[in-house]
Amino acid sequence: MRFKDKVVIVTGGGGKIGKAYALAFAKEGAKLSLPDLVSADPVVKAIQDQGGTAMSVECDVSNEASVKAMVDATAKRYGGVDILINNAAYFMTVKKSPFWEMDVAEFDKAMAVNVRGVWLCAKAVFPYMKQRGKGKIVNISSGVALNGNPNYIHYVTSKGAVISMTRAMARELGDFNICVNTVAPGFTLTEGRQVDPEYERKRNEQRCFKRSQVEQDIVGTVLFLASSDSDFTTGQLLVVDGGTHLL
Numbered sequence: 001m002r003f004k005d006k007v008v009i010v011t012g013g014g015g016k017i018g019k020a021y022a023l024a025f026a027k028e029g030a031k032l033s034l035p036d037l038v039s040a041d042p043v044v045k046a047i048q049d050q051g052g053t054a055m056s057v058e059c060d061v062s063n064e065a066s067v068k069a070m071v072d073a074t075a076k077r078y079g080g081v082d083i084l085i086n087n088a089a090y091f092m093t094v095k096k097s098p099f100w101e102m103d104v105a106e107f108d109k110a111m112a113v114n115v116r117g118v119w120l121c122a123k124a125v126f127p128y129m130k131q132r133g134k135g136k137i138v139n140i141s142s143g144v145a146l147n148g149n150p151n152y153i154h155y156v157t158s159k160g161a162v163i164s165m166t167r168a169m170a171r172e173l174g175d176f177n178i179c180v181n182t183v184a185p186g187f188t189l190t191e192g193r194q195v196d197p198e199y200e201r202k203r204n205e206q207r208c209f210k211r212s213q214v215e216q217d218i219v220g221t222v223l224f225l226a227s228s229d230s231d232f233t234t235g236q237l238l239v240v241d242g243g244t245h246l247l
């Protein structure tokens with residue numbers, strides 16, 4: 001019960017990996033707020049079914065007013081904010097193309113959600129964490145930022161920005177006893193995700209652990225960085241990809 005009565009916001013909590021984080025936090029006693037563009041009600045129900053506490057909030061992380069309303073509603077309901085997991089991303093539905101053919105609107109959408117959204121959520125929780133005298137922010141990047149995968153320059157660049165933003169935030173938030181770290185998961189075979197089996201086999205060959213990565217593989221690292229076990233760790237990047245990238 002490392003998170004007993006801790007207030008945890010998991011953005012994109014209605015999505016696949018966000019759900020896995022949320023269920024794990026709830027199991028350890030946290031009170032969850034799950035902002036998403038889509039309804040996180042099924043995740044809230046799953047948490048309540050296991051005896052936990054959760055709320056879903058309609059929110060667009062790229063919109064400052066929407067983010068502020070979400071954080072204020074969370075604090076009002078639970079009495080504060082302790083932990084933010086910046087997990088929401090324009091990801092599954094990104095349009096892929098060579099960078100010289102990509103539309104400006106498509107590029108800007110990835111930046112608005114994946115970069116501005118991370119900043120806006122941190123900005124909105126800061127006063128509440130300051131009030132508490134401590135806090136934890138975990139920003140979710142991706143292995144693509146290390147690999148430079150072709151044909152989605154906007155997504156790759158946005159996830160690289162998350163790593164740099166984490167470092168800048170860590171420097172600014174140290175005096176407030178707030179830890180900020182990045183987790184970069186590898187390609188994750190989330191529930192129901194369709195992949196070319198041959199491509200997945202080749203991807204697995206590049207790992208130290210030669211198997212597909214699933215949601216649960218990332219959960220422990222995110223919870224560690226959100227817990228008091230990592231209180232002297234900040235500004236760091238932890239890559240969770242079964243050993244594809246060895247930094």
Ligand SMILES: NC(=O)c1ccc[n+]([C@@H]2O[C@H](COP(=O)([O-])OP(=O)(O)OC[C@H]3O[C@@H](n4cnc5c(N)ncnc54)[C@H](O)[C@@H]3O)[C@@H](O)[C@H]2O)c1
Nearest residue numbers: 012014015016017036037060061087088089142185187188
């Ligand atoms: N699945 C992978 O292979 C993988 C690998 C590396 C990193 N990641 C990262 O992990 C995180 C979760 O990915 P996932 O696989 O669960 O994807 P997902 O699409 O299931 O979850 C992302 C969630 O973010 C929400 N979202 C999108 N735009 C939003 C906005 N403007 N405001 C609020 N919510 C918004 C979506 O509705 C969705 O529920 C993302 O940050 C993704 O970039 C995923």
